[in-house]
Amino acid sequence: MEQVAGDISGQVVLITGGGTGIGAAVAERFAAEGANVVVVGRRIAPLEEVAGRLGERVHALAADASDAASARSAVSWVIERFGRLDVLVANAGGHGFSPVGETSDEEWASSLNVNLSTAFVMAREALPALLEGGGGAIVVVSSLAGLYAGPSVAGYTVGKHALIGLTRSLARDYSRRGVRVNAVCPGWVRTPMADAEMDEFAAHAAEIPDREAGYAAVTADVPLGRPAERAEIASIVRFLGSRESSYMTGAVLVADGGAHIVDLPTLAFDHAGM
Incomplete structure (x- = not known):
């Protein structure tokens, strides 16, 4: 068949x-x-x-x-x-x-x-x-x-x-x-390689306390607001x-949660709450 x-x-x-x-x-x-x-x-x-x-x-x-x-x-x-x-x-x-x-x-x-x-x-x-x-x-x-x-x-x-x-x-x-x-x-996808990058990010950035905060930071300007599974x-x-x-x-x-549609020059307006 x-x-x-x-x-x-x-x-x-x-x-x-x-x-x-x-x-x-x-x-x-x-x-x-x-x-x-x-x-x-x-x-x-x-x-x-x-x-x-x-x-x-x-x-x-x-x-x-x-x-x-x-x-x-x-x-x-x-x-x-x-x-x-x-x-x-x-x-x-x-x-x-x-x-x-x-x-x-x-x-x-x-x-x-x-x-x-x-x-x-x-x-x-x-x-x-x-x-x-x-x-x-x-x-x-x-x-x-x-x-x-x-x-x-x-x-x-x-x-x-x-x-x-x-x-x-x-x-x-x-x-x-x-x-x-x-x-x-x-x-960004939750993988062992990305986890290691987030751990390193947290180790070198005082405002990033841990892996999850790292993922939140790198996807903060992604329209879906999170990494992929x-x-x-x-x-x-x-x-x-x-x-x-x-x-x-x-x-x-x-497949990037919409990251590629973001207009970088306008991000400052979002960060300013406008």
């Missing part, structure tokens, strides 16, 4: 950076709806924790998404185990938290490797499997930093901007062959990975 549009039961989903944060939440969402999920990352312990917590539909696989041989091996494992691949979620990222003048060659290479090469290499190695199966979806997890620049995050910002270019290039070249490629750009971003990834988004490719969905 033909699968109902939006039904993801039985689909095979490969998620990079699947051991924590958004990646783990995406794994939970797909598995809850009957998909077979493989979470990939360089450290096996958090992957096994996710797989153990989510049940038999989730499988942990240690692999470096930025290394061609490792990524190819991961895709081969998926094909041998399930016979096909339907969705790739390129979620791995992090690093690159310094301004250009304070970024060494090694730090620059590392930030681009983690934020960009992981998506490029895994997409390249997954494409044959997606094409052989008649098509599928690639969902690239970028960031609001893929559209705007924050302070002292040069490597992260450049890598996340480049992910949008990668998304559009993949969509342009492979959509007619059945592979849709879209990106999501989250703003991981499950909220996972629901968008699930949509882009399913047939419900069948006429979308090359799109960039922003």
Whole structure:
């Protein structure tokens, strides 16, 4: 029987950076709806924790998404185990938290490797499997930093901007062959990485006593007035990975609580109570 549009039961989903944060939440969402999920990352312990917590539909696989041989091996494992691949979620990222003048060659290479090469290499190695199966979806997890620049995050910002270019290039070249490629750009999301940033914020700002105050401060000018929960971003990834988004490719969905619509020059009026 033909699968109902939006039904993801039985689909095979490969998620990079699947051991924590958004990646783990995406794994939970797909598995809850009957998909077979493989979470990939360089450290096996958090992957096994996710797989153990989510049940038999989730499988942990240690692999470096930025290394061609490792990524190819991961895709081969998926094909041998399930016979096909339907969705790739390129979620791995992090690093690159310094301004250009304070970024060494090694730090620059590392930030681009983690934020960009992981998506490029895994997409390249997954494409044959997606094409052989008649098509599928690639969902690239970028960031609001893929559209705007924050302070002292040069490597992260450049890598996340480049992910949008990668998304559009993949969509342009492979959509007619059945592979849709879209990106999501989250703003602040409650993840272990963001928690650590809020803890550091609280440690260095006298007026920020703790993590929650940090989140409140960084989202004070966001129209929704709060950070996202991981499950909220996972629901968008699930949509882009399913047939419900069948006429979308090359799109960039922003999920930032409305932060991108704020007119920065007028914030002073809000802060003055006007």
